[in-house]
Amino acid sequence: MRAIYGYCRISTAKQCISRQIRNIMAIYPDAVIVQEVFTGTKVKERPEWMKLYTKVLPGDTIVFDSVSRMSRDADEGFRLYEDLYRKEVDLIFLNEPHINTKTFRDAIAHGNIEMTGTKVDSILQGVNQYLMELAREQIKIAFDQSEKEVKDLQKRTKEGMQTARLQGKHIGRPAGPARETQKGVRAKKQIQKYSKDFGGTLNDMEVMKLIGVSRNTYYKYKRELNSFVEVS
Template sequence: MGKYYYKTSAETKRNSKTFDNLQNLYPDIVLIEGSTEDLINYREKIKTGSTVYFNDYFKLLDDFKEDSRFFMFFYMECYYANVDICFINTPECNISYIKSILNTLDIHPRDGETELVVRKLIESNIKQAKINQSMAFNLKSTALQTAKENGVQIGVKKGTVFKNPKADSLKEKIKMHSKAFNGNMSDVELIEKLGIPRTTYYKYKREIKHNKKTAK
């Protein structure tokens, strides 16, 4: 069955590469271009069993912000036609996932109540999606901050050497004062004197020893 992708306005502004990456997985995937109105009108061309991919639930909803009812109209049209909607970054809102919840809990909405039940499930899942995204963001920020404190350069080739005047100055002080080199201070005393984290201190100390070996 067919595979389709709709690029939201937020992705267009940021020059998102999600569609390009999906093309590597699915060479025949079709890009649906235009506005949300064009997306709704395109629905009739999408056959049963197909999948429509979106980058993110929140980004798509932003494009429908003038009237979110049209979003649910499109969503339910796909739902009844057995066309899966797949949100890459918010899979909690995928049609296939919503249907799996109903099947697992053996829930069979009465006539006229399906959209209400689906809407409630989406609202509940979105709350969890927001928590997941917030946690992922916080973990990434913490990891980047830790890497920065340890002198790790993000987004560069391994082995690339950068000049760091502050680090070079600290290394000179370590060589001057540490018992392991030319001084008479213990590691504990020197860490306190320099006012740097233990991880940073031992990282610089290892680099000093490594440089001495390679210089021989």
């Protein structure tokens, strides 16, 4: 039985992936949704995508909300598209239906004019090649646009940061001590309670095992506690 997969990707956990899922499920309710939180443009670096890529079979379908979810690098995206096309995997882009693999296959099939065995064949061959290149060009344009969106965003972000600096605004995390995490606060309280160095009955290794922190983290917390005592 042919499988339908919906591939959804966001760059950071702060973004919402539900919109992509809703869009795909509205048209393909039986789709198996593959979710990924991964920043960057390189497809081969995405673990969930690579799992899907290695198990997808001829006749299966992968649905994307948009071409940018597949790739934001034009050359890489087009190579991946052609690779899956040759493997007879159907690709569907909800926002760019004109580059669905079915559209590409139909364009080639309809443009593949049969040879006549006459001098006209040289002209027909040129027409076939033209139609195939035209279909390929439409796919490249879609991936080029996706890559352009990334570069435009990066440019706007850089310009915005430069403007903010010129206006005297601070960029990034404010200077000063890092904010204490709840986990760190709890661990330090336990260290003070159980460690012999703070009046407890356990040695360092025993405290580490008891509160479940690594060696480096444990001694980091101890240094911070000792620093606080000295300052106080």
